[in-house]
Amino acid sequence: GQNIDQPTEMTATEGAIVQINCTYQTSGFNGLFWYQQHAGEAPTFLSYNVLDGLEEKGRFSSFLSRSKGYSYLLLKELQMKDSASYLCAVRDSNYQLIWGAGTKLIIKP
Amino acid sequence: TAGITQAPTSQILAAGRSMTLRCTQDMRHNAMYWYRQDLGLGLRLIHYSNTAGTTGKGEVPDGYSVSRANTDDFPLTLASAVPSQTSVYFCASSLATGSANEQFFGPGTRLTVL
Numbered sequence: 161g162q163n164i165d166q167p168t169e170m171t172a173t174e175g176a177i178v179q180i181n182c183t184y185q186t187s188g189f190n191g192l193f194w195y196q197q198h199a200g201e202a203p204t205f206l207s208y209n210v211l212d213g214l215e216e217k218g219r220f221s222s223f224l225s226r227s228k229g230y231s232y233l234l235l236k237e238l239q240m241k242d243s244a245s246y247l248c249a250v251r252d253s254n255y256q257l258i259w260g261a262g263t264k265l266i267i268k269p
Numbered sequence: 270t271a272g273i274t275q276a277p278t279s280q281i282l283a284a285g286r287s288m289t290l291r292c293t294q295d296m297r298h299n300a301m302y303w304y305r306q307d308l309g310l311g312l313r314l315i316h317y318s319n320t321a322g323t324t325g326k327g328e329v330p331d332g333y334s335v336s337r338a339n340t341d342d343f344p345l346t347l348a349s350a351v352p353s354q355t356s357v358y359f360c361a362s363s364l365a366t367g368s369a370n371e372q373f374f375g376p377g378t379r380l381t382v383l
Contacts (some may be wrong), residue, residue, distance in 0.1 A: 164311060193371060202359060202374035203312070210369070247311070255366040256327065259304075259311030 162186045164260035166248050170237055171266045180233045180246050180263045188253025194222050194233045195247040197262065203247055207233070235265075243267045271295050273375035275360050281381045282350050283375055290345040290378050291361030300363045301343040302372065303327075305334060305356040312359065320365055350382045 165186045184192070195203035208229040209215055209224035209231060221234040233246055240259040245262040252258055273294045281286050296303065299320045305313040314327030318337040332354060334346045343362075347354060357379050361372040 190367065191369070202376050204374070205371040208369045208371060249312075256314055256317065257312075257372065259313070261309060261311045 162252065162258045164250060164258055165261045166260040167179050167187055168261070169266065171265045171268060172235075174238055174240060174267055176238050177234065178238060178265065180235070180248075180265065182231045182233070182248035182260055183247070184229050184231070184250045184258075184260075186250045186252045186258055189226060189233045190251040190253070190255060192222075192224055192231050193251070193257065194220075194231075195245050197247055198244045204212065207223075214249050238267050240267050240269070252264075273360060273362055273373055275352075275358075275375040275378050278376070279379040279381075280368060281383060282347075284351055285349055286380055287316035288347050288350060288380075290347075290358055290380070291359075292342050292343045292345070292375055294343075294360075294362045294373075294375075295341065296362060296364075296373065297340060298351065298373070299340070300362050300366050300370075301337065302361045302363075303333070303343070303345045304359045304361065305329065305354075306359060306377075307356050315345065315358075352382045355382045356380060 165183045193207040197203040207222040219236045227257045246262040249257040276291045302317045303315040314316045316335040318324045321340045360375040363370045
């Protein structure tokens with residue numbers, strides 16, 4: 161079966177750095193996405209990785225290792241507005257997204 | 270630009286009744302999707318459409334039907350609602366299905382079936 165694993169919840173301090181991990185087992189791989197979802201709102205796109213390595217976009221970076229079936233999202237200089245759920249999704253061999261359950265990130269002052 | 274709109278925002282529905290959730294996008298995206306999101310679970314794909322005139326079944330299609338008569342609209346119909354269909358429903362679209370084309374999401378419809 162297909163499976164995406166991420167921690168259920170993480171807590172971090174404002175101004176700090178946090179790394180959210182995602183491991184996956186899917187039928188085929190055609191890219192990995194990270195989305196942010198604030199409570200009661202729709203998911204919004206953060207990053208896309210298809211090749212191994214690090215993609216940096218401002219305070220957010222995403223890393224992929226295809227051989228290990230592993231990705232992480234790195235958030236730097238955390239702000240209170242970063243409190244949200246972070247969703248990992250893998251595009252499988254049918255070009256459909258398989259979603260993890262999301263990691264709820266709590267930022268404390 | 271409106272992006273993707275969904276209607277209604279929320280609905281309480283009696284079991285056995287039918288309902289259509291509406292979704293419209295103005296980005297001229299080829300692909301559209303319907304997901305449901307339940308607490309503790311990832312988004313699950315109900316149905317999708319890679320282009321106008323075509324539809325496909327996702328992971329959890331039973332009890333739902335869709336149509337794609339044109340590029341902009343992708344309605345989701347529940348023929349006879351059951352309590353297990355209580356969920357938040359998101360419509361999404363993408364320019365195409367491959368490459369770096371991310372999916373854009375509508376604001377969601379919160380459906381309660383009693």
